[in-house]
Structures are given as C-alpha cells and as structure tokens.
Amino acid sequence: MAGISQLSPPLLWQFFETICSIPHPSRHEAALRQWIEQWARDRHLAVEQDKVGNLIIRKPATAGMEDCKGVILQAHMDMVPQANADSRHDFTRDPIQPYVDGDWVKARGTTLGADNGIGLAACLAVLADRHVEHGPLEVLLTIDEESGMTGAFGLEPGLLQGDILLNTDSEQDGDVYMGCAGGVDANISLPYLAVGPDRRHQAWRLAVAGLRGGHSGINIHQGRANANKLLAEVLHALGQQLEFSLAELNGGTLRNAISREAWATITLAPEHQERINSLLERWQQQFSTEFAGVDDFIRLSLTAEPELPERVMAPQLQQRLLDALLACPHGVMATSRSMAETITTSTNLGVIKTEQERIFVQCLIRSLDDRGRDRVAEMTAAVFRLAGADCQFNGAYPGWQPDPDSPIMKLVLATHKEVFGALPAVKVIHAGLECGLFKASYPHWDMVSFGPTIQGAHSPDERVHIKAVERFWLLLTRVLHQTPRR
Structure with a gap:
C-alpha cells in the first residue's frame, strides 16, 4: 500500500x-x-x-x-x-x-x-x-x-x-x-410452508451472477440489472413451462445495494434437463440484448446438486412468492417536474433470504418527499399482502x-x-x-x-x-x- x-x-x-x-x-x-x-x-x-x-x-x-x-x-x-x-x-x-x-x-x-x-x-x-x-x-x-x-x-x-x-x-x-x-426500509416476511421433495426429482442450483450492482440511490437511474428481479423473472417464466419445486431463494446482501448475484435451489424431473438448459440459453440471450452496454456480463447457470433438499416450498407458497417478487416495484418511480434530471422517488429490491421458518425480503424506498416515499411503501405492502406476507416499515428518515x-x-x-x-x-x-x-x-x-x-x-x-x-x-x-x- x-x-x-x-x-x-x-x-x-x-x-x-x-x-x-x-x-x-x-x-x-x-x-x-x-x-x-x-x-x-x-x-x-x-x-x-x-x-x-x-x-x-x-x-x-x-x-x-x-x-x-x-x-x-x-x-x-x-x-x-x-x-x-x-x-x-x-x-x-x-x-x-x-x-x-x-x-x-x-x-x-x-x-x-x-x-x-x-x-x-x-x-x-x-x-x-x-x-x-x-x-x-x-x-x-x-x-x-x-x-x-x-x-x-x-x-x-x-x-x-x-x-x-x-x-x-x-x-x-x-x-x-x-x-x-429520505427513505424507509420495507421488511417483508412470509412463513415457510414446507412439503417433502419428490424423490423422483433431481436438485439443481439456478444462479444469476456477473452483474455490476451498485449504489441503490446513485446508480438506480442507470438501468442496471438487479439479480433478484432477474431470477424471479426466470423462475416465474420457468413455472409456465415446466413443473418444478423451489427449495430456497437467496439474493443480495444489503438493502442499499443493487443486487449483483442471486441463486435458487430447485428440484425437477431429470428428463427436463435439456429443456431447462434450452430455456436458460434463450433467457441469457434476452438479458444480454436487454442490458447491452449497461450490464454486459450477466450469467445464468444451472448446476446439479448432489442431494435432494430435505424440504421444498408448498406449491401455493411458491406461486405466491414468485408472483410477488415479479410484481414488486423496483427502480425509478418518479422524477422531478421542476428540477431536470432529478429523481424524486425510487425503490430497490435489495435482499431475498430463505431462513428456517420464513422467507425474508428487504427493500429500500427513497424519496425527496414523504408522500412519494409513503406511496411506494403502500404499493410494496399491497403486493406482498396479497401474497400472504407481513410487511413492516422501519427506519424512516426525512x-x-x-x-x-x-x-x-x-x-x-x-x-x-x-x-x-x-x-x-x-x-x-x-x-x-x-x-x-x-x-x-x-x-x-x-x-x-x-x-x-x-x-x-x-x-x-x-x-x-x-x-x-x-x-x-x-x-x-x-x-x-x-x-x-x-
């Protein structure tokens, strides 16, 4: 040094x-x-x-x-x-x-x-x-x-x-x-409703990595990819194509950083491996095109796990969770009418964490005015309440x-x-x-x-x-x- x-x-x-x-x-x-x-x-x-x-x-x-x-x-x-x-x-x-x-x-x-x-x-x-x-x-x-x-x-x-x-x-x-x-933290919790895995399934780790990430205030307007949102999008779309079970979902580490990496443990029938690889290649290309010049190194990967997990999410929890994450607001929500190029309100889906008894989600909502902050907070709470989650807001600052x-x-x-x-x-x-x-x-x-x-x-x-x-x-x-x- x-x-x-x-x-x-x-x-x-x-x-x-x-x-x-x-x-x-x-x-x-x-x-x-x-x-x-x-x-x-x-x-x-x-x-x-x-x-x-x-x-x-x-x-x-x-x-x-x-x-x-x-x-x-x-x-x-x-x-x-x-x-x-x-x-x-x-x-x-x-x-x-x-x-x-x-x-x-x-x-x-x-x-x-x-x-x-x-x-x-x-x-x-x-x-x-x-x-x-x-x-x-x-x-x-x-x-x-x-x-x-x-x-x-x-x-x-x-x-x-x-x-x-x-x-x-x-x-x-x-x-x-x-x-x-100013800002406020949204702390969201869903009870983990578990069922046993299908013993005919194979376990896989599905990951999104290689993103730039960044500061959830300073970089939020630059359109950088958020790994939590991308993985939620992939899993939601995958559910429309194949039957799979979700054991855990994790992404991001801080509510004030744009998530750079996210991963999930899923199980599905072994005969679907070629199909899911084909789907991932297509989504990889879509993301590469969508974020060209902004996030050029996004990587989707699928890796076989040696053992089945002891539990997976109940189907109704899995669907509600993925729906909520897909619908969860993220990015710039409003800009100033009086100050050019000034962001008024934004929100960042910063953390998803699977714990023993619950799935925890954390967002950071920022706004120049309290009304803008509260409006996005209410929107976030409404999305997750529909999914059966508890949503608490903490640490509000002006x-x-x-x-x-x-x-x-x-x-x-x-x-x-x-x-x-x-x-x-x-x-x-x-x-x-x-x-x-x-x-x-x-x-x-x-x-x-x-x-x-x-x-x-x-x-x-x-x-x-x-x-x-x-x-x-x-x-x-x-x-x-x-x-x-x-």
Whole structure:
C-alpha cells in the first residue's frame, strides 16, 4: 500500500491508508472509533463519544479566526461490505487492500470504503494539519450510516455548538449538493410452508451472477440489472413451462445495494434437463440484448446438486412468492417536474433470504418527499399482502429539503469559482445523506455537501479518482479559510 500514502495530499491519503487497515463495516466500527479517539487524545484534542457511539472532536480556531462561525466537519465511520463471489474476505477481521490503478484507487476484490473513508480521512487531516486555517472547528463522525443511520438518528441536541455543517459524503467532483432523498426500509416476511421433495426429482442450483450492482440511490437511474428481479423473472417464466419445486431463494446482501448475484435451489424431473438448459440459453440471450452496454456480463447457470433438499416450498407458497417478487416495484418511480434530471422517488429490491421458518425480503424506498416515499411503501405492502406476507416499515428518515438562500452554499460556489475558475453544478442527490436527520436536532444548521469522484460505491467495483481527491481537499480547506465572521 506504499503507493497510496505517497499520493497528494499525502496527509489525507495516509489517514485513508490507516482507515483501510482497520476493519469497519457497518455496526463494527468500534476498533476504528477507538483508534481515532486515542489518536485525538494523543494530540490533546477534546474528544467525546455520545450515547449512541458517535465521536465529536474539537479543535480551537486558528489565531485571528476566533470570531468566525463555528463549522462542523462531518463524515461517517462505517463502510459497505461487498465482495466478489470468489473472495474469502472477512470484513470484520481483514483489512481492505487498496491499490493504484492509473488515475484511480481501487480495492482487491471488495468495496474500497472511499464512501465515506475519504471524507473521514479529510476530517482527520484537517485536525492534524497545522497549516489549514479555520474558525472554531468540530468534527462529527457518525456510526452505522450505511445500514440504518443509527448515529444520525441518535444525535442529541446541544452537543455541538457550530452553525455550519460541511458534509463530506458526496461522490462527484464538480457537484455541490443542497438536498438529498429520505427513505424507509420495507421488511417483508412470509412463513415457510414446507412439503417433502419428490424423490423422483433431481436438485439443481439456478444462479444469476456477473452483474455490476451498485449504489441503490446513485446508480438506480442507470438501468442496471438487479439479480433478484432477474431470477424471479426466470423462475416465474420457468413455472409456465415446466413443473418444478423451489427449495430456497437467496439474493443480495444489503438493502442499499443493487443486487449483483442471486441463486435458487430447485428440484425437477431429470428428463427436463435439456429443456431447462434450452430455456436458460434463450433467457441469457434476452438479458444480454436487454442490458447491452449497461450490464454486459450477466450469467445464468444451472448446476446439479448432489442431494435432494430435505424440504421444498408448498406449491401455493411458491406461486405466491414468485408472483410477488415479479410484481414488486423496483427502480425509478418518479422524477422531478421542476428540477431536470432529478429523481424524486425510487425503490430497490435489495435482499431475498430463505431462513428456517420464513422467507425474508428487504427493500429500500427513497424519496425527496414523504408522500412519494409513503406511496411506494403502500404499493410494496399491497403486493406482498396479497401474497400472504407481513410487511413492516422501519427506519424512516426525512429528506434534506433544498435551501436556495443558503449562505454556505453561496460561499462554496464562490470559492469553487475562485479556486478552479468555474462554478460547480448545484444538485440534489438521490442518496440518503445524514443531513435531513441532523435538521431535526439542529434546525439552525446551514448545510452543504461535496466530495471527490467515487464510482461503483456499494460494489467491489468501487474506485475513487486521485486528482478529484486533491481538488476536494483544496476546496474544503479554502472554504474553511473563508468561513464568515459571526
């Protein structure tokens, strides 16, 4: 990893190298938090951990800037754990292995954690760098952003004194964000109604793999294939052609990642093998044509299993489940009439998991407005209720509504033009930033979000552009230097 720490700005990349070396998937940030806390104490910075596990680190203003407005620099400590199918990476124990590939930094076989590790590294670099000039500074590092926004939900009023929040969790150089989508998790459960398998049948593993996947907010409009939807489509169509039994169905691992792989265990009469292979070849060609230029490496496979499963789904459950998955909404549901190319509402069929007593399905619904979110939630619940499922909605969080008169937005725009010679694009991001939740406890905060170019977030294709990181650092430090007076 020597090449990483030698990139520019070196202090930021050195911190990122350390972050990569300490496992920190969602809900397993304790080791990284402990390291940061000790690092801050060793440098005599004021640091505290709140009731839910967020860290707050304070640094006094640079001489002559004591009367500037207080700034909160914010990042989250967790990362999305996604690995290629052939990887044995244990995200709770193994370090991420970043490497330089041309103009980009990538990871070997896993997510890189640039989301939001680069922002986190920038926050620490500002604390460490004596040459960065700033007013009263607080760094807020939250937990569990990726899997539930636990840190943002649990942030108490009164802990932070600043007036301006700079969120570092955006992923496109040249864009500045003034709003984001809210969301809610749909947690769906169907009882597993089992019967014994037909002993004359052969067991097979039917799989969909090779998809790009990606971030369920940032990439949802690009028309990438979802392995859960493709497998449901194949199984549903197969049921129209042949009689088979479904033993289990699994796909995706995170509700906020577009599913890259899905597989099912099925049983059917041995004499149908040639027929099913022929059908799979036809569907393979259909998917290749449908997703050409978007997902070019979709693979359907059928592999014989050595033994029959102990149970299969009762026919009525199998039909209801496949009907519901086929009908389950997925993708962009609405776009803005007033903001061009802005997604208003979307939903992602993220996880299907067969457990001992139930089949579990999880979707993440995102929307800029609560009504759009609730409309798709009701639609999803209606589909699965018809299938006899229980549908619970958890973790609802509000969107961050744009403020066109934001002073910090105007400062960032002016600073960007001063440093780079051009104004950035002002956008509303469809990802779920923590800013909307912060407003509940700190309604007076003036907020803006910006960051470097990160592509493929939430997938093993994740990469961060090296020059964009340098530009991000220049913009961030210049904005801090120009923080307005109280």
